[in-house]
Amino acid sequence: MHNNPVPAQTWSIAELAAEYDVTLRTIRFYEDRGLLTPERRGTVRVYHSRDKVRLGLILRGKRLGFSLDEIATIVDMYDAEPGEEGQLVYLLDQITHRRADLEQRRRDIDETLQELAEVEARCHSDLNSLRGRTAPTHERR
Amino acid sequence: MHNNPVPAQTWSIAELAAEYDVTLRTIRFYEDRGLLTPERRGTVRVYHSRDKVRLGLILRGKRLGFSLDEIATIVDMYDAEPGEEGQLVYLLDQITHRRADLEQRRRDIDETLQELAEVEARCHSDLNSLRGRTAPTHERR
DNA sequence: TCTGTGCTTGACGCTTACGTAAACGTAAAG
DNA sequence: CTTTACGTTTACGTAAGCGTCAAGCACAGA
Incomplete structure (x- = not known):
C-alpha cells in the first residue's frame, strides 16, 4: 500500500x-x-x-x-452535509419544489416539440405543393 | 345558415x-x-x-x-405563411435548431431529476439514522 | 358636476449576468 | 533585462426584462 x-x-x-x-x-x-x-x-x-x-x-x-x-x-x-433534522426536512422540501419545477419544464418542452413537429409537417407539405406534386389540401389554423 | x-x-x-x-x-x-x-x-x-x-x-x-x-x-x-421555397427551407432549419436545443434541455432535466432523486434518498436515509433506526452505511461523494 | 375605474403614454429605475478595459504582479523564456 | 504569458483586482458599461411612478384621457354612476 x-x-x-x-x-x-x-x-x-x-x-x-x-x-x-x-x-x-x-x-x-x-x-x-x-x-x-x-x-x-x-x-x-x-x-x-x-x-x-x-x-x-x-x-x-x-x-x-x-x-x-x-x-x-x-x-x-x-x-449538503447530513446536519440536523430541520435541515434535512428543509432540503427535502426544496427537492420537492425543484422537482415540480423541472417536471413543468419537461411538459412545456414536450408540448413545444409536438407543435414544432406539426409546423414541420406543414412546411414539408407546402414544399411538396410548391414543387408541383399536389395542391395543399390540409387545413391551416 | x-x-x-x-x-x-x-x-x-x-x-x-x-x-x-x-x-x-x-x-x-x-x-x-x-x-x-x-x-x-x-x-x-x-x-x-x-x-x-x-x-x-x-x-x-x-x-x-x-x-x-x-x-x-x-x-x-x-x-408563418406558406411563402416561397427559401422561406420554408429557412423555417425548417430553424425548427431543426430549436428541436436540438429542446432535446438538450430535456436531457439536462432528466439528469437533474435523477440526481435530485439520489439526494432525496440520502436525505431519507439520514433521517432514519437520526431517528435511530440504523447507522448510515451508504457512501457519500 | 364630481368621483371613480380603467386605460393610455412616457420616462426613469433596478437587477441579473456578465463584457470590457485599466493597471498591476509574477515567473519563465529569450 | 525585457518581453511574453498568465494571472490578479477594481470599476464602469450594457442588454434584457420588467417595476414604478407621473400625468393624462374617457366614460360610468351618484
Whole structure:
C-alpha cells in the first residue's frame, strides 16, 4: 500500500474556461456569487475536481434557464452535509419544489416539440405543393 | 345558415393579465418587442384569441428560459405563411435548431431529476439514522 | 358636476449576468 | 533585462426584462 497514489489533479482558471467554453470573467463572477470557492495559492486560483464538477452543474443549470440564485440552492443541495433534522426536512422540501419545477419544464418542452413537429409537417407539405406534386389540401389554423 | 354566429370574443389587457397572472406592464412590453399586436379601438387595446394564444406561447417560452428574441422566432414560426421555397427551407432549419436545443434541455432535466432523486434518498436515509433506526452505511461523494 | 375605474403614454429605475478595459504582479523564456 | 504569458483586482458599461411612478384621457354612476 502507498499513500498519495494520485496527486489530486488541479486546474487553472484558463483551463477550466477552455474546457467549458466560458470566459475567465464568468468563472470569477460565479466565485463572487459564492458558487465556486477555489483554493488560493498566493493570489492565484487553483481549481480542484470539486470546483470543476460544480462548474458543470452551474452551466447545466444555466442551460435550463435557472437564475444563479436558483442554481446556488440546487448545487448546494448536492454538497449538503447530513446536519440536523430541520435541515434535512428543509432540503427535502426544496427537492420537492425543484422537482415540480423541472417536471413543468419537461411538459412545456414536450408540448413545444409536438407543435414544432406539426409546423414541420406543414412546411414539408407546402414544399411538396410548391414543387408541383399536389395542391395543399390540409387545413391551416 | 347565418353569419357571425359567434361574436369572436375579445379581452381587455387587464383580463389577459389576470388570466395569465402577469402585469399590464409585461403585456405592453411584449407588444413593444413585437410579440403581440392587439387591435386598437381608439387608443385602447383589444385582444383577440390569436393574441391570447400567442401570450400563452410566450409565457411557456419564458418558463423554458428562452429569451424574448428566441421566443419571437419560435412564436412567429407558428404563424408563418406558406411563402416561397427559401422561406420554408429557412423555417425548417430553424425548427431543426430549436428541436436540438429542446432535446438538450430535456436531457439536462432528466439528469437533474435523477440526481435530485439520489439526494432525496440520502436525505431519507439520514433521517432514519437520526431517528435511530440504523447507522448510515451508504457512501457519500 | 364630481368621483371613480380603467386605460393610455412616457420616462426613469433596478437587477441579473456578465463584457470590457485599466493597471498591476509574477515567473519563465529569450 | 525585457518581453511574453498568465494571472490578479477594481470599476464602469450594457442588454434584457420588467417595476414604478407621473400625468393624462374617457366614460360610468351618484
